[in-house]
């Protein structure tokens with residue numbers, strides 16, 4: 525390959541500023557927001573400058589319907605190499621026989637998994653939405669709830685843990701075509717072997733929606749669903765720290781069905797800049813530094829859970845195995861929705877979530893972004909104290925906001 529360009533000056537930082545100051549100002553304002561508040565949304569992270577560079581590269585210009593070596597457009601020679609690289613890196617990273625890296629999002633990946641294995645009207649068993657299931661796990665507002673017959677299993681209201689006996693009983697009663705395991709807020713490891721045993725018992729496919737833990741899996745800090753699930757779907761932008769997007773992993777025997785479910789069934793042209801950025805992220809995730817980061821993410825979540833518990837907050841399941849935890853702020857006299865607003869005013873950015881108790885909105889926190897910034901357990905203990913201060917006293921927001929600004933300022937996400 526003869527390369528006549530260099531990367532120097534290809535994407536000068538001030539191009540946008542000169543051409544479109546209005547948008548540049550929005551962008552800089554967002555960078556400022558991300559750098560001066562604490563990003564505790566469990567699904568967010570800070571991608572590396574290399575990932576951002578791939579996203580903002582001329583690969584964004586290329587149309588590439590189809591798969592490497594079999595495209596509907598000319599000029600795909602180099603983007604084919606990029607996609608093959610992303611696929612190979614994903615296969616090695618996750619020990620999978622096959623990877624599809626084209627899904628535009630986590631939801632598209634789930635849609636493709638269903639399209640590969642199911643027909644409209646099939647019965648699917650998944651974690652109920654009030655217990656932490658995702659929209660794509662049977663919400664009536666989503667294609668999943670409209671096109672499939674979902675039955676929901678739940679978590680035990682006392683322990684907050686998945687009730688595997690209930691999963692088994694429901695599977696025997698409803699004989700689903702597929703069982704989905706995965707959640708937006710479950711803080712503990714999922715027992716994939718237990719799900720596999722139930723699926724085998726009733727002749728169902730097992731789909732693991734590992735959008736949240738997949739980054740921990742990459743870093744060896746959580747068990748892998750790959751040996752157990754027929755299809756694993758995931759996002760690439762959470763703990764995994766890649767660009768916004770989805771991917772699917774499966775065995776050789778389902779590879780063609782999964783690929784055809786992504787393209788041409790659910791998507792058109794692949795987003796080659798995003799696929800290149802996924803390749804960069806998979807490369808980063810294969811390093812010892814990423815393994816250390818993934819373990820630190822969990823250590824930080826545990827430290828945060830311990831700190832919040834010490835402040836009198838009710839942490840679901842008593843702690844966490846992963847990057848996320850959920851809790852009920854009620855012991856401090858505030859409900860989940862008001863708590864989110866109060867914390868946002870103090871610069872602590874997070875989501876509300878469903879809790880095992882019906883009709884109670886709790887809060888969901890994740891430690892991936894703050895860990896990427898370089899924070900450790902000491903900072904998590906400090907954050908727990910700031911949380912409690914902001915929740916206990918509505919007038920404390922301004923003081924806490926200043927402390928948050930100082931803390932965030934010591935750990936800039938993009939120091940250069």
Ligand SMILES: Cc1ncc(COP(=O)(O)O)c(C=O)c1O
Nearest residue numbers: 567629630631658707708733735
């Ligand atoms: C378990 C699970 N599945 C699917 C998705 C959907 O991902 P996306 O927002 O990229 O569509 C999410 C996103 O948070 C998720 O947590």
